[in-house]
Amino acid sequence: MRKIIFLLSIIMFFFKTSVTANYEKKIYDFSIESITGETINFKDYKNKVILVVNTASYCGFTKQYDELQKLWDLYKEEGLIVLGVPSNSFNQEKNNDADIKEFCEVNFNIDFPLTTITEVRGKNAHEIFKWAKENYGKSAVPKWNFHKILINKEGKVEDTFASMTKPMSKKLIQIIEDIL
Numbered sequence: 001m002r003k004i005i006f007l008l009s010i011i012m013f014f015f016k017t018s019v020t021a022n023y024e025k026k027i028y029d030f031s032i033e034s035i036t037g038e039t040i041n042f043k044d045y046k047n048k049v050i051l052v053v054n055t056a057s058y059c060g061f062t063k064q065y066d067e068l069q070k071l072w073d074l075y076k077e078e079g080l081i082v083l084g085v086p087s088n089s090f091n092q093e094k095n096n097d098a099d100i101k102e103f104c105e106v107n108f109n110i111d112f113p114l115t116t117i118t119e120v121r122g123k124n125a126h127e128i129f130k131w132a133k134e135n136y137g138k139s140a141v142p143k144w145n146f147h148k149i150l151i152n153k154e155g156k157v158e159d160t161f162a163s164m165t166k167p168m169s170k171k172l173i174q175i176i177e178d179i180l
Contacts, residue, residue, distance in 0.1 A: 023135055026155030030128050035086070035097045035114040042128075042155075048079045049158075049179050050151040052128065053167075054120040054142045055084045056092035057103050061146040065108035067167035071176075072112040078180045079153075082112040082167075087120045090145055120147075132157050148172070152179045 027050065028043045042050070053068060065084075072082040086093055086100045094100045097116050104110035118126045120142045132140035132149050136157040140149055148161040150172075159175055166172075 023156055025131060027128065027131070027151050028155045030131065032085075032118065032126060032128060033116040035101050035116055037097075037116070040083070040113060040115065045081050046155070047153050048081050049075075049153060049176060050081045050083060051167075051176070052083050052085060052132075052149040052151065054087045054089070054118075054145055054147055055114075056087060056090060056145040057094045057100060058092040059090070059145040061144075061163050064146050064167055065104060065110060069108055069110055069112065071167045071173075075176060075180065076112075080176060080180060084110070084112060084114040085118050085120065085126075086114060086116070087118050087142075087145070089119055089121045089125075089142065092145060093117060132160075136160065150175060150179075 028046055031039050031041045034040050051068075051071070053064075055065070056062065068082050068084065072080065076082075084104070086097075094103060100117070101114065104114060120126065120129045129141070136149075139160045140157060144163045146163040148165065148167070150158045150160070152158040158179055161172055
């Protein structure tokens, strides 16, 4: 029995999926352009929890904007930043920032920060998405729109959530509350 437990322990060690990252950089070392052209410096978000979500206007998950706004309204005073990153990486976004901004404001009353249209996958991905993949692994790479990357107060990736995970899900809210 001890041999089996020992062998299982060795196998589990070699096949563990947790990521150990060096984090030569943290999210605070980056910036991104806002949807209105200003620079969003992540250093301004130090000691805050950041939920980065790649968004798209023509996606089946677009209704998640409602819950993202609700999440922002509930937790922004406690230090949560919701950052929408419009992306056409999956060919489901409008052609320009002005149209996206109007769409979000008119249809969802969005007032959390949005970036300019940004690539989130592959060699042309914005550096924050490359950084997340490098430090957290493949689960940080958006597989579709409304993928969520949760950054903790230390500026490191805390967890990632697939598009199917709703912003107001118990799972996501529990982790946000735990790290706020």
